[in-house]
Amino acid sequence: ELKVEQNPLFLSMQEGKNYTIYCNYSTTSDRLYWYRQDPGKSLESLFVLLSNGAVKQEGRLMASLDTKARLSTLHITAAVHDLSATYFCAVGGTSGTYKYIFGTGTRLKVLA
């Protein structure tokens, strides 16, 4: 069964610092999604990564996908307080299934 692991689970960082969230998954997939969730709110789509080597950037966030290593990263550059949220990766497109499998989530807190 497909498993998706994120680390770290919790991340507290100072404004202006850089950090990376890792998303590892256990079986072959060529579709990886990143979402953001603010407390008490729904999930907001951040990135859709559809092929090996895909890299996407939006503001201070950059996501990449390495399908051979079964690894996606979400890199945060010069963090600001507004980035405080929980970030989820989700793996989809695995053969024979029609569902996303979500990672455990990384709760990010950016300290001013």
Next chain:
Amino acid sequence: KAGVTQTPRYLIKTRGQQVTLSCSPISGHRSVSWYQQTPGQGLQFLFEYFSETQRNKGNFPGRFSGRQFSNSRSEMNVSTLELGDSALYLCASSLTSGSMHEQYFGPGTRLTVT
């Protein structure tokens, strides 16, 4: 373009009762997936419907059921509610199969079982 809507947004029920939640997908989207989110278990997949057919189901007891109508709107039903069913229930819509395309999430229904 209107987003995914869910009703009701908040619900309080008593153990043993049943509840029906509703989800209207983005216009043109034919797939609706349901998820349960709790602090302890995270985001767990319940089921996906596409063209009125259940395509896949997560590991939940038979008390959890759903259906999809011809206009792609979906309902989820939970019978004989238990305290552990208290959660945020999210629905998501996508163009076709839920795992092949980006999903768009609704605001959720927060269910409290007392």
